[in-house]
Amino acid sequence: MEREIGSTMPQSRSSRPDPSSLKAHEIFAAQSTPLHPHLPATSHPHQSRAERAMAPINLSHRRTHNLLLISKLLNLRDTASPFTLLLDSLEQPATPLLKEYIRRAKLSKVHVTLISFETLRKPDGVDAFISARRKSPADIMSEVASAYQPAKTNGPPQRRLILIDAINPLLSSKNPDPTFQLASFLGSFITPRDPTAPKADASLVVAYHTDVPGLLHQQSQNPYKPAHLSILTYLATSIITLHSFSHILAQKAARDRSLVAPVFGLDEEQDGVILGRLDKLTGTGAAEGIVLELEHRRKSGRGVLEWYLLPPASRYAASHVKEVVTLLDDNVLYNPPVELDSRAEDEEPKSTFELGLTDRQRRDREGVVLPYFDAQYGDGPGEGGRILYDMGEEDDFDEEEDEI
Amino acid sequence: MPSQPPLPPLLAPYLSTQPESSLTLVSSILGATSNWLVLRFLHAALSNSSNNASIGLEDSPDGKKKKVVFVSFLRGWEFWKAEAKRLGLDLTRLAGKQQFAYVDGLSELFTTPKPTGNTLPTLSTGSPAPARTTLPLRSQPGAVPGRTPAPASSPIGQGSTGGPSISEPGIAKKLNFAGQGLTALDKLERDISTVIAKFKTAEDDEILLIIDQPDFLLASTGPSYAIGATEMMDWVTGLQQAVHATVLTLAADSPLLHNAPAASNQMATPVESEHAAFAIGLAHRAQSVMQLRTLETGAARDVSGVLRISRGGGWSTGAEENLDEKELLFYIQRDGGVRVFGRGES
Numbered sequence: 001m002e003r004e005i006g007s008t009m010p011q012s013r014s015s016r017p018d019p020s021s022l023k024a025h026e027i028f029a030a031q032s033t034p035l036h037p038h039l040p041a042t043s044h045p046h047q048s049r050a051e052r053a054m055a056p057i058n059l060s061h062r063r064t065h066n067l068l069l070i071s072k073l074l075n076l077r078d079t080a081s082p083f084t085l086l087l088d089s090l091e092q093p094a095t096p097l098l099k100e101y102i103r104r105a106k107l108s109k110v111h112v113t114l115i116s117f118e119t120l121r122k123p124d125g126v127d128a129f130i131s132a133r134r135k136s137p138a139d140i141m142s143e144v145a146s147a148y149q150p151a152k153t154n155g156p157p158q159r160r161l162i163l164i165d166a167i168n169p170l171l172s173s174k175n176p177d178p179t180f181q182l183a184s185f186l187g188s189f190i191t192p193r194d195p196t197a198p199k200a201d202a203s204l205v206v207a208y209h210t211d212v213p214g215l216l217h218q219q220s221q222n223p224y225k226p227a228h229l230s231i232l233t234y235l236a237t238s239i240i241t242l243h244s245f246s247h248i249l250a251q252k253a254a255r256d257r258s259l260v261a262p263v264f265g266l267d268e269e270q271d272g273v274i275l276g277r278l279d280k281l282t283g284t285g286a287a288e289g290i291v292l293e294l295e296h297r298r299k300s301g302r303g304v305l306e307w308y309l310l311p312p313a314s315r316y317a318a319s320h321v322k323e324v325v326t327l328l329d330d331n332v333l334y335n336p337p338v339e340l341d342s343r344a345e346d347e348e349p350k351s352t353f354e355l356g357l358t359d360r361q362r363r364d365r366e367g368v369v370l371p372y373f374d375a376q377y378g379d380g381p382g383e384g385g386r387i388l389y390d391m392g393e394e395d396d397f398d399e400e401e402d403e404i
Numbered sequence: 405m406p407s408q409p410p411l412p413p414l415l416a417p418y419l420s421t422q423p424e425s426s427l428t429l430v431s432s433i434l435g436a437t438s439n440w441l442v443l444r445f446l447h448a449a450l451s452n453s454s455n456n457a458s459i460g461l462e463d464s465p466d467g468k469k470k471k472v473v474f475v476s477f478l479r480g481w482e483f484w485k486a487e488a489k490r491l492g493l494d495l496t497r498l499a500g501k502q503q504f505a506y507v508d509g510l511s512e513l514f515t516t517p518k519p520t521g522n523t524l525p526t527l528s529t530g531s532p533a534p535a536r537t538t539l540p541l542r543s544q545p546g547a548v549p550g551r552t553p554a555p556a557s558s559p560i561g562q563g564s565t566g567g568p569s570i571s572e573p574g575i576a577k578k579l580n581f582a583g584q585g586l587t588a589l590d591k592l593e594r595d596i597s598t599v600i601a602k603f604k605t606a607e608d609d610e611i612l613l614i615i616d617q618p619d620f621l622l623a624s625t626g627p628s629y630a631i632g633a634t635e636m637m638d639w640v641t642g643l644q645q646a647v648h649a650t651v652l653t654l655a656a657d658s659p660l661l662h663n664a665p666a667a668s669n670q671m672a673t674p675v676e677s678e679h680a681a682f683a684i685g686l687a688h689r690a691q692s693v694m695q696l697r698t699l700e701t702g703a704a705r706d707v708s709g710v711l712r713i714s715r716g717g718g719w720s721t722g723a724e725e726n727l728d729e730k731e732l733l734f735y736i737q738r739d740g741g742v743r744v745f746g747r748g749e750s
Binding site: 088090093094095118119120121123133134165166168169172173174175209211212213266269270271272273274275276 | 424425427431432433435436585586627630631632633634635637638641642644645656657658661662664672677680681683684685687688689693695696697698700712714716717718719720
């Protein structure tokens with residue numbers, strides 16, 4: 001059940017390329033993973049929006065399959081997504097999600113490499129920390145390659161996680177390497193250049209700050225070159241856009257009242273405001289957490305769209321193994337439970353008049369031959385259209401009025 | 405109105421403790437400048453422990469000395485000295501005690517000082533990363549006699565016309581921008597880190613680096629010098645590596661941030677797009693962001709502006725995540741004292 005559910009979701013994603021453009025799988029074809037078995041596809045294309053939002057079967061299907069999917073993606077199982085792109089903004093930075101990636105990688109003993117364009121000190125749990133300050137892309141590539149040597153074992157291929165904390169500085173450098181190609185740069189992390197080397201399943205997770213401008217000089221250099229963000233979204237096998245939960249709630253509350261959804265931070269365009277994130281002031285209280293808007297592209301060409309909620313890291317222990325991510329629609333703050341009254345449809349409107357019919361009254365009413373039926377028998381001119389009346393036993397005959 | 409304590413009690417926890425290798429970004433706009441906040445950062449780090457104890461903060465328990473290196477690009481030494489005096493800080497004396505170092509990024513940044521002796525910057529011939537020891541450095545002012553009264557009559561701009569006035573007490577270094585792109589930035593970085601290195605006598609000294617308005621450097625050079633937001637941020641990162649914590653102020657006026665939105669295709673000028681990328685990129689790296697702005701509802705008699713403290717996008721450990729996000733009002737009195745209070749309080 002992987003229908004397009006975007007229309008019921010908080011924001012439309014209009015600037016995103018078509019999810020069915022699966023070029024990335026050709027590029028990362030070296031990573032052959034078994035195709036996820038197809039799910040029963042009982043799609044209802046003409047389902048109305050209300051049905052779609054409420055249908056309980058629908059939600060339970062999504063609960064099973066899409067929760068499995070996010071768990072697979074975050075745990076880096078089966079290299080379900082070789083290249084994951086995290087689109088963040090100041091309102092919801094990607095660092096908590098990167099930490100979650102590192103936490104899960106530690107639990108399953110995956111080697112973690114962090115390529116740092118922004119981070120000063122090595123964060124906890126990172127095995128190899130590579131500062132990319134003032135380094136050419138080629139240097140970074142060779143450092144990453146030498147940071148981890150997979151042991152030659154006959155067991156299952158070892159796994160490796162490569163994180164880039166922000167790709168923006170690389171893309172907007174004023175001294176670009178003329179030979180630099182973004183696609184081959186990213187691809188080199190996933191597929192080792194030396195085919196004889198022991199194989200390690202590498203997953204690449206790249207954060208991109210969507211609110212940092214930086215396209216000006218690039219476009220003036222070569223106007224025919226696509227924007228960096230277009231290349232990134234084109235290559236990515238999964239795109240996770242991050243939102244702050246309290247903002248999503250505030251926007252939903254406004255939409256439910258048919259008001260214009262509020263904007264936060266830079267979008268407010270208020271003088272002096274860079275960051276709007278003030279969790280306490282939004283009035284949503286305990287609405288902590290990150291909303292993940294996932295777009296996953298299967299190898300089959302089908303795209304999956306889903307909204308998830310990642311609770312704050314303080315809510316669970318670092319060694320917590322069970323899945324902590326839930327569907328956004330399952331959250332009680334986002335989707336308050338509707339009080340279902342099963343007898344609601346049977347009830348009549350309350351009134352002092354009896355508006356219902358007894359069985360006998362209904363039978364009598366069905367027995368009435370309406371005048372236009374009678375007129376069709378054609379008994380002669382003037383005969384059609386008579387009012388036919390069968391006296392009931394409770395009627396009393398009035399000569400003046402009831403003359404037939 | 406009664407005189408205020410130099411450190412507003414509500415702000416004290418934010419001003420006096422900076423986690424290790426953290427970046428605090430202070431953004432200001434034209435109507436709400438950050439000078440008073442910078443001075444309070446200075447005061448929190450430099451004033452002696454008795455002052456801190458009076459507001460409920462003890463001195464760092466392990467006897468670490470707090471030192472400040474202050475790089476200013478937009479305002480002169482005289483200004484800071486006078487303003488600090490109103491708070492009860494004698495910067496010249498503190499400089500003599502090797503607790504404070506002032507790096508002047510204003511007076512000789514773009515004017516070549518007269519070639520007297522070996523003070524001529526030779527960086528224009530240098531390779532991007534020459535060994536630091538080979539660089540002919542200006543003689544440090546070194547042991548400035550602390551009690552020497554400052555030449556109060558010298559105006560701010562005099563240093564640029566009267567040759568390298570390195571004898572001026574309190575100024576550890578005057579920055580000079582020469583060359584192009586990374587080379588020029590590397591020289592500035594080396595100049596500042598030399599000051600830091602000389603200054604760091606003991607290994608566990610906590611050095612706080614305050615960089616005031618480096619966005620001026622970006623705006624005055626820009627793409628024609630092959631300097632963009634990325635290069636500036638790398639420059640800041642390089643300085644951050646040498647110190648305990650960094651406080652950085654920059655302008656966040658609307659035209660500098662909002663004329664170059666990331667998604668739109670409209671043409672923005674280089675200053676607009678580079679400044680926006682610099683400011684937003686730094687906010688992504690910062691552990692906390694303090695934003696100053698004026699009241700949205702217009703001017704008020706007893707409120708100068710709004711201070712919003714929020715978490716930035718940078719990596720942080722668990723303890724730092726407990727930074728309380730707050731929005732406070734402040735009022736700058738005639739005597740320079742600042743009152744900070746919550747909305748609805750007075």
